[in-house]
Amino acid sequence: MSTTVAARWVVLDIEGTLTATSQVHEVLYDYARPRLGPWIDAHPDDPAVAAAVADIIREADLPADAGTEQITTVLHAWMDADRKATALKTLQGQIWQDGYTRGALTTDYFPDVVPALRTWHDRGLQLAVFSSGSVTAQRASFSHTTHGDLRELFDAHFDTANAGPKREPDSYRAITAHLQAPPEQIVFCSDVPAELDAAAATGWHTLGLARPAEPFADADFGDHPAVTSFDDVHLEATR
Ligand SMILES: CSCCC(=O)C(=O)COP(=O)(O)O
Numbered sequence: 001m002s003t004t005v006a007a008r009w010v011v012l013d014i015e016g017t018l019t020a021t022s023q024v025h026e027v028l029y030d031y032a033r034p035r036l037g038p039w040i041d042a043h044p045d046d047p048a049v050a051a052a053v054a055d056i057i058r059e060a061d062l063p064a065d066a067g068t069e070q071i072t073t074v075l076h077a078w079m080d081a082d083r084k085a086t087a088l089k090t091l092q093g094q095i096w097q098d099g100y101t102r103g104a105l106t107t108d109y110f111p112d113v114v115p116a117l118r119t120w121h122d123r124g125l126q127l128a129v130f131s132s133g134s135v136t137a138q139r140a141s142f143s144h145t146t147h148g149d150l151r152e153l154f155d156a157h158f159d160t161a162n163a164g165p166k167r168e169p170d171s172y173r174a175i176t177a178h179l180q181a182p183p184e185q186i187v188f189c190s191d192v193p194a195e196l197d198a199a200a201a202t203g204w205h206t207l208g209l210a211r212p213a214e215p216f217a218d219a220d221f222g223d224h225p226a227v228t229s230f231d232d233v234h235l236e237a238t239r
Pocket residue numbers: 013014015016024028084089092130131132133134137138141166
């Protein structure tokens with residue numbers, strides 16, 4: 001099915017929408033996993049690391065004096081369960097930023113993604129990202145891609161820290177307020193129907209990505225228009 005939408009903002013999920021799930025769960029998670037403990041130990045004076053560690057201790061009900069080994073055991077379990085905890089995402093984001101800067105990581109997108117993003121941007125649509133990955137991780141991942149540095153395509157970045165959980169309508173309300181656009185001028189693209197439900201409850205347009213061989217390829221997208229690729233999407237900028 002092909003879909004046409006007129007909007008001012010396109011808000012994009014990352015995993016399963018722009019990149020293969022394996023790019024996150026294998027490439028990025030495998031990079032972060034052995035580095036979490038050493039990263040915590042190497043950055044005791046970084047306020048973001050200290051706050052993340054305090055949040056992990058509280059959320060996992062660890063003793064207040066829990067050591068890095070106990071904390072890392074929790075973080076590995078959260079990663080195995082793909083729990084999108086903000087504290088975990090903060091630490092992952094810092095580690096990935098370091099990896100991208102070192103040239104150890106490069107983001108690879110589905111083939112239809114970068115041409116579509118460039119077309120929409122050239123048409124005057126404004127692009128934003130809403131991912132469970134931290135804003136630090138988002139910017140780092142767009143800075144080193146197989147298509148070069150794509151950061152200039154994006155006008156705004158949202159994560160679970162500055163917007164909230166992706167399955168909660170309140171998060172989309174917070175983004176709407178930040179974008180200063182009426183909800184009907186915003187379209188959200190995601191592979192996860194529960195995220196689309198939350199966006200639709202806020203009055204946004206929604207677009208489901210049922211990409212072949214991805215976890216949500218056969219999902220029920222209900223009333224959300226769904227496509228298998230951005231090649232089947234026509235977005236026009238409203239004036
Ligand atoms: C390059 S950002 C890292 C992506 C990430 O950590 C993640 O959990 C992806 O979640 P999404 O909300 O984009 O599905």
